[in-house]
Amino acid sequence: MDKLLTTSGGRQQLLLGNEAIVRGALEAGVAFVTCYPGTPSSEVPDTFYRLRKQNPGATRYYFEYSTNEKVALECAAGAAVAGLRTMCTMKHVGVNVAADPLMTLAYVGVNAGMVILTADDPSLFSSQNEQDNRYYARLSGLPLLEPVGPAELKEVTKYAFSLSEELGLPVLMRTTTRVNHAREPVPFQRLPKTKTQGKFEKAPFQYVTVPAVSRNLHLKLLAAQKQALAISEKSDLNKIFGSGKLGVITSGVSVNYVLDAVDDLGAKKKIKVLKLGFSWPLPEKKIARFLKSVDKVLVVEEGEPIVEEAVNAIANRCGAKCDIGGKQMWKFPPVSVDVERPKFLSRAFEYNPRMVREVMAKYFGLKQQAPRPVSLKGIPDLPGRPPNLCAGCPHRATFYAVKEVVGPDAIHPTDIGCYTLGLLPPISMADFLICMGSSVSSSGGLSFATGKKTVSFIGDSTFFHSGLTGLVNAVHNNHDFTLVILDNGTTAMTGHQPNPGVDTEALGDPTTHIDIEQVVRGLGVQHVTTIKPFKVRSAMAAIQKAVDFKGVSVIISQELCPLYARRVAPKTKRPFAVNPNKCKGHLDCIQKVACPAMFLDDQGKAQINPLQCIGCALCAQICPENAILPVKAKA
Amino acid sequence: MKTMRIVNVAVGGQGNLLASNLLGQAALDSGVPVVVSEIHGMAQRGGVVESAIILGGARSPVVADGEADIIVSFEPVETMRILNKAxxxxxxxxxTRPLPPFTVAIGAAPYPDTTEALKVVGRKVGKLIAFDGQDLAEQAENPLSLNMVMLGALFATGELAVPVKSIKKMIRQNTKKRFVPSNIKAFDLGYKAALAA
Structure with missing residues (x-):
């Protein structure tokens, strides 16, 4: 049995933040879980999925990977309004997709605990932006909880369900990458019995949001917010540490940096810290009392100055005279965090313990001793180690075939997935990307505005997530471009989660497979071809026909992700090797496709690492001398 | 208990996250306060994987520039790249065994002379222990056991409050059964190599 399913309490386990969220939800008796995966949230749904699959007898909750976050939230809303404890998880940008149901679900409310996880990503470890989703709590009026580490995550997740029921509102729980991906000992409590049968009592004048109903519901939401404010004022999650006439107000992962800094500065009796874990509605009275009790206060929060601006307003209203320090609103770091970490409380990029300690020491006039980083003088220039498409990745073959057909001048809107790595040379086939699904819809604008050949790329999971409506729009409005759907049979980038297009039989999941080609034809696309990208010549012929077609054409490039294939089917193909007698050193194999299994030997000739090569045969088909052949089987 | 900040750095596929997790488990097993942090994401795509293990009661899950007490690096160029933490x-x-990045393999960038560069590193930091860990993993008849070699070396420093028996217990409990003997052997070889260095 998995440790996360231990029914008894008492023991501590070392858990990843995201596993702690799962344990917290299980301890709350969660019955219904929906999600769309995305870093840094993915291990939450992946753990729910794995536990359910491996322990069907010991898990009572329903779980699904939904097609997108809006769908996930609406599906969860149905279960929650029918009285099941539900959880819905997504990354920060996923909340943008789910924002429409979120705003009005806040009006309608829920009849059982509902927790919505938003996993934010300061410093953009794996995201297209670093938006601060604490604004969504203000925008929707929903309460916001911000745990600081795995142990608190478990407790807060569990509490969020009861808070949600007390208020009749979904509760937002906001984490950041450093909280999701930290590990620490987490004490367990008992698992309860799970209620899995809901009941829906019809009440259209509460649940059907026509204007006359919603006018009342808005007032109901405002009343619930007032109730939430009273709870926030008394909540232990808004807690004061230490004592003194200097103060820090902080939330999220920064709480850890601030408390460590107080220890390091030996200032427990000088600095007191107000940690805001129930951070919307903000406990105004508690903050006012805090402000009146100190001479100086520093607000430490990653992202936007949300708490800071509120603290300034509260100080104004309550007449607190203390000096308030924090972000420098209009001073930005001069360069990206990849070049240098910011040395002040910046609106961009994540914080770290050293920077927070130094800012606190300076603001409060305290002495600090910290070891200096060593000088990097004399260290040679280092070769970069950028991520790369894997050896045998079918995307590489598709990119190659498309480029051979349309040349370097075509425009390539791309989308979110492993194939975004097509951005890097020598592939260099990614020209525009803003969000999930933007490849499909932006193609119409780009091809109209430029008159240039436009060939866009989208993965299978992303196509189901946000490509369908864009494709309908393109067909209906007679756009002119070719969409390549890179169907590798899984959601590769985020860790091989299933999507509606996967082979459900191979997975052994009780879900229904949806055929992408049938969908595309059903949406009205007139020119649709499915290709096998490792058959380079026939793939190129099909691509040529598709780009010659006037209007919307679709190529479905079908080949399993090799990392995924290794799990569902054993490896059968032999690796390839370069025959040194035939190789004349054109190096097309290396320069055109950048496969990580290939390298240059001391003589500058191409070689293949047999341990990495999976025998996809792409390079063999590119070589003008036919010098690349399968390694002979051992006798 | 004194805070001990350890940074592990490796290339995707070298087993850094397993090593960090085992050390975290061993700390919990022996009652040492611990926080571990990981950066996931592009690990399988040949990128750099960094993790941190903080022992002794500090709350922050990350190690800032200049604040690592110990750096454990699975690859010499990555030792240079992480040096700002030292x-x-x-x-x-x-x-010391290079794992050339793809940019080097295709001739787009040179791989530096790491023997010389490590000498420079040795003059900048408190102590440098450098050895061919990959060779030891191969001696243990498990080329993927470099992570165990490096764990062994880390324990040989005597700087950890976590006892060797706890980490060995975690290796036995949490790595695949058929690899346990080679993992333990790799750990011991790394331990001896670091003592001898």
Whole structure:
């Protein structure tokens, strides 16, 4: 049995933040879980999925990977309004997709605990932006909880369900990458019995949001917010540490940096810290009392100055005279965090313990001793180690075939997935990307505005997530471009989660497979071809026909992700090797496709690492001398 | 208990996250306060994987520039790249066997002379322990056991409050059964190599 399913309490386990969220939800008796995966949230749904699959007898909750976050939230809303404890998880940008149901679900409310996880990503470890989703709590009026580490995550997740029921509102729980991906000992409590049968009592004048109903519901939401404010004022999650006439107000992962800094500065009796874990509605009275009790206060929060601006307003209203320090609103770091970490409380990029300690020491006039980083003088220039498409990745073959057909001048809107790595040379086939699904819809604008050949790329999971409506729009409005759907049979980038297009039989999941080609034809696309990208010549012929077609054409490039294939089917193909007698050193194999299994030997000739090569045969088909052949089987 | 900040750095596929997790489990097993942090994401795509293990009761899950007490690096170029975390007292343990990045393999960038560069590193930090860990993993008849070699070397420093028996217990409990003997052997070889260095 998995440790996360231990029914008894008492023991501590070392858990990843995201596993702690799962344990917290299980301890709350969660019955219904929906999600769309995305870093840094993915291990939450992946753990729910794995536990359910491996322990069907010991898990009572329903779980699904939904097609997108809006769908996930609406599906969860149905279960929650029918009285099941539900959880819905997504990354920060996923909340943008789910924002429409979120705003009005806040009006309608829920009849059982509902927790919505938003996993934010300061410093953009794996995201297209670093938006601060604490604004969504203000925008929707929903309460916001911000745990600081795995142990608190478990407790807060569990509490969020009861808070949600007390208020009749979904509760937002906001984490950041450093909280999701930290590990620490987490004490367990008992698992309860799970209620899995809901009941829906019809009440259209509460649940059907026509204007006359919603006018009342808005007032109901405002009343619930007032109730939430009273709870926030008394909540232990808004807690004061230490004592003194200097103060820090902080939330999220920064709480850890601030408390460590107080220890390091030996200032427990000088600095007191107000940690805001129930951070919307903000406990105004508690903050006012805090402000009146100190001479100086520093607000430490990653992202936007949300708490800071509120603290300034509260100080104004309550007449607190203390000096308030924090972000420098209009001073930005001069360069990206990849070049240098910011040395002040910046609106961009994540914080770290050293920077927070130094800012606190300076603001409060305290002495600090910290070891200096060593000088990097004399260290040679280092070769970069950028991520790369894997050896045998079918995307590489598709990119190659498309480029051979349309040349370097075509425009390539791309989308979110492993194939975004097509951005890097020598592939260099990614020209525009803003969000999930933007490849499909932006193609119409780009091809109209430029008159240039436009060939866009989208993965299978992303196509189901946000490509369908864009494709309908393109067909209906007679756009002119070719969409390549890179169907590798899984959601590769985020860790091989299933999507509606996967082979459900191979997975052994009780879900229904949806055929992408049938969908595309059903949406009205007139020119649709499915290709096998490792058959380079026939793939190129099909691509040529598709780009010659006037209007919307679709190529479905079908080949399993090799990392995924290794799990569902054993490896059968032999690796390839370069025959040194035939190789004349054109190096097309290396320069055109950048496969990580290939390298240059001391003589500058191409070689293949047999341990990495999976025998996809792409390079063999590119070589003008036919010098690349399968390694002979051992006798 | 004194806070001990350890940074592990490796290339995707070298087993850094497993090593960090085992050390975290061993700390919990022996009652040492611990926080571990990981950066996931592009690990399988040949990128750099960094993790941090903080022992002794500090709350922050990350190690800032200049604040690592120990750096454990699975690859010599990555030892140079992570050096901004080191100060003049930092103990640096490194595998010396290069794993050239793709940019080098295709001739787009040179791979530096790491033997010379490691000498420079040795003059900047408190102590440098450098050895061919990959060779030891191969001696243990498990080329994927470099992570165990590096764990062994880390324990040989005697700087950890976590006892060797706890980490060995976690290796036995949490790695695949058929690899346990080679993992333990790799750990012991790394331990001896670091003592001898």
């Amino acid at each position: 100060n003049r007292d930092t103990l640096v343990l490194t595998n």
